[in-house]
Amino acid sequence: MFSQIFTIIFPLFAIVSIGFFYGRKHAPDMVSANQLNLDIFVPALILHVLADKSFQVDTYSQLAIGGAFVVIFSGFLAWPVAKLMGFNVKTFVPPMMFSNSGNIGLPLALFAFGEQALPAAVMLFIVENTLHFSLGMKMMDRKISLFSIVKIPMVFAVVVGLCLSVSGLVLPEVVTISIEMLGMVSIPLMLFSLGVRLTSVNLQDWKIGLVGAIICPVTGIILVLLVAPFLHLTELQYGQLLIFGILPPAVLNFMVAEKYNQQPKQVASIVLIGNLASLATIPTVLYFLL
Template identity: 35%
Template sequence: MFTIVAGILFPVFAITLVGFAIGRWIKIDFQPINRINMDFFVPALVFSSIGTMSLDITKIPLLGASILTTLIPFLLMFPICKLFKINFKVWALPNIFRNTGNLAIPLFTYAFGPQALAPAVLLFVVSACAHFSLGFAIVSKGNQLKKIIKIPTFIAAFLALSLNLSGITVWPPIYEAAALLGQTAVPIMLLSLGAQMCNMKLAGLKVGIACTLLSLATGAITFLTIYLFVPLSTLHLQMMLLFTMLPPAAMNYMIAERFNMEPTKVASMVLYGNFFSVITLPILLTITFSLAQ
């Protein structure tokens, strides 16, 4: 089991380590690279994956489960923040919106094979739409609908779903070109994640540990709810176990910085949360594989 888990995580952590080296010694600014990735490569990945994915009634439970991964932590954070007297706007986002892009997609692909790519992208799209709507609404109290429909990832997902569900035939080389472009997205995500690790500071360790433990707790409650009430296949159930307990997404820091919601504290949550995944992911993967036995 150790060999299997190590074999799955090694490519993810190896590319992340290369990103750390780039950020530490070459000091490349990933901001424009990330923008190109989010505006072109990720939408291409979404379009090619959803456009060619078999959409039928069997996907409804997975879609429902993906919605619960946002809704349940959102509801849980209200009493938690009140109990511990912490700022809901600061602590809610890292516990609701997880690293579903630059960690989840490659992790699922390496763990479960190519058949996991399409459902992984579907989970990412649902999470991303929730992040750009509910996430912004939490900190801004505004209607973000106009911003959501302008996001390239959302446009690509909407177009792919429309073509897929309508049965309109698309020239196959178009999907192949999009898939080729989309293959660039995953390694860039991991490199960027590694480069962000250079910004970790010891002063934020306490906050990072607290957020990691809280994130695992809310994730465990979410997965237990899904396990008991949502009928999923073994593969999708395994994916949801990992999906519900992923570390926080980097986008949480960008939102916190934009709305001045203690961005330094949120950065510590994001960076240390992803750093501690070196410990948590092997444990979660071991539990995940036990579900198939």
């Protein structure tokens, strides 16, 4: 059992570690690489999964509802904690809502359950990112237009992919192969970039980071256990939803906080300590699932 969990976890943290140590030594500028991942590689992965003829939207509708429930109500549970601890709500609540469903969620699903789990993981990734780019941005800036999210490549890829899936249209094989190859770049680049990003944060604001590392997976698990009995999920989807619930805060939270100058150092500590804590929480949930 433990060897199986180690086999699942090791590739993730090995690539993150390579990124971390390479980042410490060479301090590469990952801005362009991250932009390419957001604009090209991740949208290609999403489009590849959604446009696949075996992908049925109805199959994952209940899972999408569960994922949205976890994201939204994590905010409701985190809000009183922020007030009680004296944290800024805009600093603490978004990282508790928007988890690392890309950098860790996608590769974890791939290594834990195989390629058959990737569509479910992508569906949860789509739900989380759509809410992050809409509700999350609105939380930071009430003046932002929600219609502008359609211009975001990942959201555009979702729209195109769902249209292809619902219509039953199949892209030519030469096109699908190209899209698949582009999408294959996204997951290892996500992990490597996460490792490099971790070199730029510190543990100065350890208190808010520690509280976040506890609250994020705890609220996620509670909400999954509350909503799952009301959903019609397969065993694989239930496992995916459980993993989704305990994922640490997304690195994107730091980027958004930096953009809006919303205490980015504290958010960085939440992200760093939360991701370090996942070294314990993820194997624990995998042990339960396996």
